[in-house]
Amino acid sequence: MEEGELQRALEAILFAAGEPVEVARLAMTLETDPSDIEKALEDLSGQLSFDRRGVRILKLENAYQMVSSGEMADYVTKALETRKPPKLSASQLETLTIIAYYQPATKALVEQIRGVDSSYSVSALLNKKLIEEAGRLNVPGRPIQYRTTADFLRTFAIGSLDELPPIDKVDLTDQAACKEAFADVDGIIVPGGFGDRGIEGMIQAAQYARENHVPYFGICLGMQIMVMEFARGVLGYKDANSSEFTPDGKHNVIALMADQQGNIPKGGTMRLGKYPCKVMPGTKMAECYGEAEIWERHRHRYEFNNEFRQEMQDAGLVISGTSPDGRLVETVELPGRDFHLGAQFHPEFKSRPNRAHPLFKAFIAAALKFRASEQRSLLHM
Numbered sequence: 206m207e208e209g210e211l212q213r214a215l216e217a218i219l220f221a222a223g224e225p226v227e228v229a230r231l232a233m234t235l236e237t238d239p240s241d242i243e244k245a246l247e248d249l250s251g252q253l254s255f256d257r258r259g260v261r262i263l264k265l266e267n268a269y270q271m272v273s274s275g276e277m278a279d280y281v282t283k284a285l286e287t288r289k290p291p292k293l294s295a296s297q298l299e300t301l302t303i304i305a306y307y308q309p310a311t312k313a314l315v316e317q318i319r320g321v322d323s324s325y326s327v328s329a330l331l332n333k334k335l336i337e338e339a340g341r342l343n344v345p346g347r348p349i350q351y352r353t354t355a356d357f358l359r360t361f362a363i364g365s366l367d368e369l370p371p372i373d374k375v376d377l378t379d380q381a382a383c384k385e386a387f388a389d390v391d392g393i394i395v396p397g398g399f400g401d402r403g404i405e406g407m408i409q410a411a412q413y414a415r416e417n418h419v420p421y422f423g424i425c426l427g428m429q430i431m432v433m434e435f436a437r438g439v440l441g442y443k444d445a446n447s448s449e450f451t452p453d454g455k456h457n458v459i460a461l462m463a464d465q466q467g468n469i470p471k472g473g474t475m476r477l478g479k480y481p482c483k484v485m486p487g488t489k490m491a492e493c494y495g496e497a498e499i500w501e502r503h504r505h506r507y508e509f510n511n512e513f514r515q516e517m518q519d520a521g522l523v524i525s526g527t528s529p530d531g532r533l534v535e536t537v538e539l540p541g542r543d544f545h546l547g548a549q550f551h552p553e554f555k556s557r558p559n560r561a562h563p564l565f566k567a568f569i570a571a572a573l574k575f576r577a578s579e580q581r582s583l584l585h586m
Contacts, residue, residue, distance in 0.1 A: 206237055211245045216271070220260075225268035225355040265358045266365040291333040291360065300326035301335060305357070305369060309339040309350035317399055317504075327351065335360065377406035383413035392420035392544075392572030395427030397505070397551060401450045408434045420544040420571040422564070425505050428547030429459045432509060432517070432537060439520050440513075449507050458517075460510040462533075476503045480528065482535040482550070488525035489538050489546055493563040498529070501550035509534035509549070544571035 206214070214235055219226060232239040246269050250262035263272045273281045293301065300323050304310045315323045330336045331351075339352040358364065375386045387393065393414045395407050407427070411434035414421035423431040429447055436445030436458045444451075447459035482499050484490045491497075514534070518524060526536030526548070539545040544567055556562035561569075 206235060208245065208248075211235065211237060211241070212249045215242070215245055216249060219262065219269060219271035222270070225265050225270040227268045229267070231269075263359075264364050265355050268355060270355070270359075272359075291335065293333075294326075294329075296321075296323070297326045297329050301330055301353075301357075304330075304336055304351050305353050305366070306372065308352040308366075309342075310352075311342055311348040311350055313348055317397070375406075377409040379409065380413060380416075383409050387413060387419065390419065391576040392422070392568060394422040394568065395424065395430050396553075397425030397427065399426065399449070404430070404450060408437070412438050414545065415539065418542060418545075418575075420542075420568060420575055421546070422544065422568040423547035424553065425549060425551055428537060428549050429507065429509075431545075431547035432458050432522075435517065435520075435522055435537075436513065439522075440516060447507055456513075458510050458513045459507050461506070462508050475506050476508075478502060480535075480550070482526045483529050483531070485523075485525045485527075488523060489542075489544065489567070490525040490536050493567045499526075501535075501548070501552065502554040503550050505549060509537070542571075543574055544568050 215231065218231065218234070228239050228242050231237075231242050235242070246262055246264075250264075253261055257274075257276075259274050259277050260271055261274050263270050296319075299319055300315050303315050303318050307314060312323060312327050315327065327336070331338075334354055334356045336351045336357070337354050339350045341347040342350055353366070358366075363369065375382070377383050377386060387410075393410055395410065407430045411421060411423070411430050413419065415434065415438065421431065423429070433445050433447065436442045436456060442456040442458075444454060445456045445458050446454045448454065448457040448461060449459070451457060479500050479502050482501055484494055484497055484499060486497075511532075511534070514524070521540065523538045523540050524534050524536075525538050525546070527534055533549075535550060536546060536548045538547070546564070546568075548564065552562040552564045556565055
């Protein structure tokens with residue numbers, strides 16, 4: 206097809222479509238190589254801009270759409286009462302951000318990161334056409350996965366997902382990297398999560414905290430990280446891990462309990478909701494709560510493996526909180542520290558700006574004390 210005719214055909218198709226059209230579809234329709242389609246569209250886009258026409262060609266990843274020029278926005282809005290971009294609540298924006306960066310993402314992943322039910326936010330984003338279904342994850346239950354849409358790109362005025370702001374990350378590959386990353390850090394908190402992404406870096410961070418007396422607070426997965434690091438660094442089990450990540454590992458110090466295994470209905474292995482915790486006297490937990498029994502909320506599946514319980518206690522790990530029957534380990538800590546504690550539950554679920562949770566209060570107090578300490582100065586000489 207002659208170049209001028211190709212441009213006219215593309216202009217007509219995009220004008221009539223009123224929505225993004227994929228390059229592959231244009232190439233198939235016009236029986237033209239995709240690279241020639243993209244070149245023709247780029248030339249057409251440049252020509253429209255140069256002539257200051259009222260329309261533009263917008264590239265949206267692997268598709269193109271004809272849109273009105275930004276310079277004409279006021280006229281278009283006045284004449285057609287064009288709808289404004291959808292308003293998003295804070296919870297919807299959080300949910301959308303997670304899906305945008307982790308797509309395709311399941312609702313379970315969103316909820317694991319946010320820590321709260323996200324059904325309404327996912328439904329609202331579907332209705333606003335900012336996300337769409339992207340198949341099902343090939344695991345038991347086959348949960349729906351979600352991805353962002355072309356409307357998402359248009360709403361946020363970006364051409365592709367590559368234009369999303371980068372997420373700052375630090376690769377904690379060894380203790381030297383930790384020393385550099387934590388140069389101005391007064392405390393380390395490892396929150397909940399799941400999956401093996403970043404696990405080794407978290408273990409490096411926990412090791413740095415233990416060896417340098419930096420206040421450490423591990424929540425849910427963060428507690429499990431603390432236990433794995435203790436098993437590696439103190440007990441000498443270099444392969445210590447969780448059965449979530451190494452199902453056949455020899456030293457899985459975090460694992461499913463015996464009654465969690467076998468033919469259990471979907472969701473039956475998850476410990477959800479409020480549970481009691483017996484606090485051991487003379488511990489940091491007892492100092493923080495001032496009570497012999499507390500109630501905290503849980504959202505996790507894997508537990509401290511009791512096969513290693515006595516060995517860890519003999520090596521200095523303090524089990525400061527358990528289920529009332531003593532079977533489940535709820536909190537662990539290192540003695541002689543201002544704060545080095547891991548909790549299997551989620552204290553953030555009960556913490557409020559005007560009523561901070563006792564564990565957060567103690568962690569922050571320890572971090573402030575560490576900031577002014579001689580130990581911190583020596584670390585960064």
